[in-house]
Amino acid sequence: MRKKIVRKRTVSIRKPKKKASVFSAKGIRLSIAAFFLLVLIGIGYHYRNGIAYYFSFKSDKILKEEAEAKRISDVRNFQVLEKSDGKSIGLDVSEYQGKIQWSYVDTLENKYPLDFVFIRATVGKDRKDLQFKRNWLGAKKNKMIRGAYHYYRPNENSIEQAELFIKTVTLQKGDLPPILDIEKLPKNQSLDSLKLGLKRWLKAVELHYKVKPIIYTGEKYYDDFLKDEFSDYLFWIANYNFYREKIDSDWLFWQFTEKAAVPGIKGNVDVNIYNGDLEQLRFITVE
Template sequence: MRRKTTRSKPIIRRKPRKKTAFFSGKLLRYSIIGFFVLLFLGVGYHYRDGFLYYLGFKSYKLRYEQAEAKRISDVRNYQVLENHKGKAIGLDVSEYQGEIDWTLVKNIENNYPLEFVLIRATAGNDREDIQFRKNWLAAKKRKMIRGAYHYYRPNENSLEQARIFIKTVQLQKGDLPPVLDIEKLPKEQSLDSLKKGLKRWLKAVEAHYKVKPIIYTGEKYYDDFLKEDFSEYLFWIANYNFYREKIGEDWLFWQFTEKASVSGIKGNVDVNIFNGDVEQLRFITIE
């Protein structure tokens, strides 16, 4: 008879637990970060007056640079106005100028009377400028020659854009012809489609008011895209460059600055020169 052999269980020896060090790796990192934070706060507090002086200096420097740029712009504006003595000077405004105190809108540089104003009426196919009606009535009361313009959005239906302008603007005797403002290229259509849309707007507006509209755009946009295909229209051109000192011979209006200061208007405003005197300007208004 065989004896049963019993296998003894292997003895498992557990390793003794290491005592947790007071400064474990994670705790050490937090302690170092905390030390530097306290050091930074302490240094900042100690030198608080110096930091405030430095920040104030930087702020002053920024204000100085902005003021210097404004002075340079003012010098250029004055020179352009001097080069165009005898020509009619005017503004163009929109809701971006906020509420205007029209009783104070009289001249620019305290020397050149403001004879006309072009006012944004609509934008795209659904947007009326929130200040248009106030500005439109106030300009009439102020006895300035007034005109209304539409900001054209290339990717929206041109006839719908014409309809909202016609619905919003009631032109009267003595007002300037309607203006189409085109500044951007389309993202969702070809250049040919853009030109067709512009012509549809122009034709629809001309049919309603019985007068050919004016086109506003930048000089490069005019040269590159509009000059040839829209040669039967008169143009209002924007160019703020210092090299441009006189109005183009074939321009009706020149928007020569966007950084003018005028009493009654907060912030900067655009100023324009008409390529003729006040009597010639009245000659192109609606009869």
């Protein structure tokens, strides 16, 4: 007699699904996405006026009030200019702008008058800007307050650089003080030697023109190397940071953008704000 074989059924026990944790990979991704969304919303709210102006989404009432104003391509530029109402606006140019049609250089975006211009005159110990003479005369003819600057090369003799600038630039009544442009660190000398060279250039130029020069540099360079030791000089500072919207109280001039469009100039051009109005700007010119 055969025995009856009874087969046992295997019962699979399903494990309960784990609840999604906020600390899971998916939860972390969602949290990061939410954070960045909030940041974008915050930025959009902060710059709502500039964005609205750029895309012409303002109400009919505001559009009528600003009918004569054109769009400003850079939202940040509009934000900065809006917050600098009453301050004098100007440019800085060199041979890189080509042949400027000075008779057309009058306003920024057909709204903001251009009162002054810094013009590169010399580079290092042996090079004159190819367009300096043309720009220097053109700015004067266009009745703009003009200033000349020297691009300093840290690894070249400072006195020779000062002599080249002095031979090239003749300042007249109503011109701005001479400017020293320092942006690079030396490759074959110490910082102390660099600072000594800068002081020699500044003293030689001041002795010749009988006026204290202005120093141009970037904000970080200013904070790290010049702020303390050159505190008796006035500064023209470059800072294009998206979040900076006002000129610092310690700065004489602020170069806030390198991407602006101006009639009479092909391509982009730098724009600067003077820490005061036009009358105050005239006060610091050469007598």
